[in-house]
Amino acid sequence: MRQGLILVVFAALLPVVAASFLQGQSALEDARKLAFERMIGTASAVAERQRDPFVIGQHLLLVHATNPDVTDMTDTCDAALRASLSSYPPITNIARTAADGTVRCSAIAFAGNINLAQEGWWQRGVSAKGMTITKAPIYGRIAKRDVLFLILPLRSGDGRQNGTLTAAIDVNYLRRALHDAGARNAGTLAIVTRDGKVVTDSNNALAFKPAMGAEPDQPIEARDKDGTMWIYTLHKIYSSDLFVVYAEPRAQLMATAVAQMRAGMLLPLISILLASIAIWVGTNRLALTWLRELQNMSARFAKGDFKGDQARFERAPEEIAAFSADLHIMADVIDRRNTDLTQALEAKSQLTREVHHRVKNNLQIINSLLTLQSGRVREGAAKEVLAQTRARISALALIHRLLYEQDNGYDRGEVAIDNLMAELCLQLRSARRSMFQVELTCHARNFPVPVDYAVPLTLFVVEAVTNAFRHAFPAGTRGAVHLNLDLQAGDAILEISDNGIGYSVTDEAGQMGTELMRGFATQVEGNLSIISSEGAGTQVILKFPLPNMSITNAPPLGSVPAF
Template identity: 30%
Template structure:
């Protein structure tokens, strides 16, 4: 699209919009960067808060991990010390008492036991009522025979009915062969409750879970991902996990997102809402300013212009207190201008009335003078004895009557002082009727027909048209029907598609061959009248025997 078309498009678009709409659009466009910046700031804050939340969750789960590992390490040290006692290694009768004493200082341990190399429980802090042979248990097969701490489970402790994690240290005899284990069951429910009591935020949840259920297993450790889940109530929780015992036990720390991101939600809402509030206030201020400082004053000024255009003097007072000074001054100037123009118009109307009176008087005097001329011509014609002597005066009288007819139509118009057009149909019909009255003796054998549609023409054209028609009718009556010959004379005026008027006067008389070798004064007059109409006279035959004279001219006076 060319630059000119683009410019035209925007010009048309701007012209079709209201001032209030354009200003609101401009303010909205100006605030768009603020919105974009606010959205960018909100999302940047969200990303930053995500990092802070992840760091906070990681720190909290690390603290709980250290506390849980401290419990496990304490249990390990206790196992190491017990493994050095002879009564425990040999599983003697004093073994149970020793294990029971050790269990008192280990609140998170459900039971302590010495298990022989073939899976038989030699002694335990709490009596074993189910069976003393654990060689067929799954956890027995999972623990390692070496001196390092190994684990199995979690599983439900049959003695307490609570979930427990089995931790064990393998014993070696003097020859270095496996000599069974010292094991204890870590009460996970009690440990979990203790860890929850130590949390600083009571809205958090800490749980001990099977490490095999975590995504990534043992690899989810130092840089654990933050998991997001939804509870039965529809709340969203963010969770961080740490592995306590690889493949066996992990700690999960969870906080509701509504707590973690409370400040984030507030700041994001603030970042987004403030520009929106600013837009609403700006829109309201713009609407108020435009309504009271521009739109209403402009509407009042337009009302003044409408009254002024209708020719009325506006009675509106000056604008209210909300209008600015410039519009108040413009308002006052328009009122004053309308008053001055009204005074001038009244003066012009008075002058125009005087002019109308003079023009009317002039038209009447011209009409009276023409009537005087007609009376003189009629008086002079009656003093002549023969028709041949009266014929020239009668022709002059017919021409003057045509002028009188045009003058009569002007005088009879609604406003003769401003009559710029007359109806050509009325003109031609009156000319034909007047011609019939002028030649009553010939009318019993010659018929005059007039065909014309209503058409307004300029008064400057009316005079040459009427003179042309009268001259053509007179020539046809006198020359086309010699003796007692009968026939018809047709007067027609038509308007073609190019707004060109065709005027013709045709007769069914003797034609051009019967007029003699020379054309007379009538031809000269018809040529002159055609020239006044801006056209050239045309002569032609009519119906194979008659004759036609015609002119073609534009409706605009030449």
């Protein structure tokens, strides 16, 4: 029940989980785009602020390139350069160098002779076709600090190289501006050259080398030496020589979006889990506990204990309490009917026992009368006939006695065959006690037979054993009579044998007993075989099918005491 309900809840919430997953993926993608746009916007804003010194420096160089005092390096050249820098600190100096690299005039006064002809950055700048910028910060000997040089090459009227105009941009100013911008953003800012060299950075140093060949204003991934993944973007500051890099760790950049996506996915799963727990606990307390109680009560009812415990189900749910009440009503009805049936069966059993008892008593009375009559008859055929009749009546009385005695299957109309054969052998031995020199041995397997089988089998044994005593042993002859009753492949085999003188099966002396035995064999649907020859004893074998009765787990073929 619980598993089924949980599956139903899971199936009901599965579309919600799928929709939450898809929504989370979509939200994550949207958040990714917004984060990338924010990064690009931050890099662009910082680049715009950092671009001003370079634009102004470029403008000043172009203006001074048209000033004859500057280009001709007159005595007023220093004053002209100094006047242009009076109110703009990012540009620390502007200088004019001659064609041989000698600094001829400068906005900042300097002493001595300064020649830049051997500086690689000046050589590249003076030979360039347009304005250039140094590839890395350079210590300015006039400004006395790290600067980036904007270099404008000059040409004479005939096109020959005529030195340069240079503007020194203060790297410290750029660094302070980056620090201020970095304090307002979660990531790392840096200014790098086209060769990937870091000019300056914010408080957090750039942990990886950016790929300068990547397309600007696009999100790019990189991994630092610690294995941390970064996402960064490039934005051009000045021409294609200088860029702003803005970078954030990928986990930090997407943390909020990932958390939202996980929350969106986990909430339905948590709902399923909580619903499953509620179903598990609820069904256990509201249904399964009471169903187990009902099951236990039903098991007691099935075993015949109809007492029940209806008060126990007063706190059960209404439906289960009603079902319990119905079961108790049914149990009460069954209990009353069982009581009535038990009483009726007991009365029937008592009556049956009484009938068997009276029949046995009547047969004993008849047997007593025959005994009295036999006592008045002289030795001869008549006396033998009376003795044979008494044996038969005693055998019938034995069956009725076993039926009314306790624990003998009387209520089922059954007789335990081993008890019957043992008692019968005692009677037959007693009836022939004068022939003490003949031994009677009985062996019988323990299984029940109905009365319809017990009567003909008993009379069969009486005829066979009596015939053996009468005809197999002349007066005074010693011998033995053996009775065996065993089971074989669903059939019962009754064998009565003696080691007497034997007889021909066609003798008139055995004809009467033989006919009776054949009649009794027919009543149990058996086959009778008589094997006898003069001087070799006699074997009487009756093979009959077992009646439809349960065979007990009795011990193997046992021995009834010999007589």
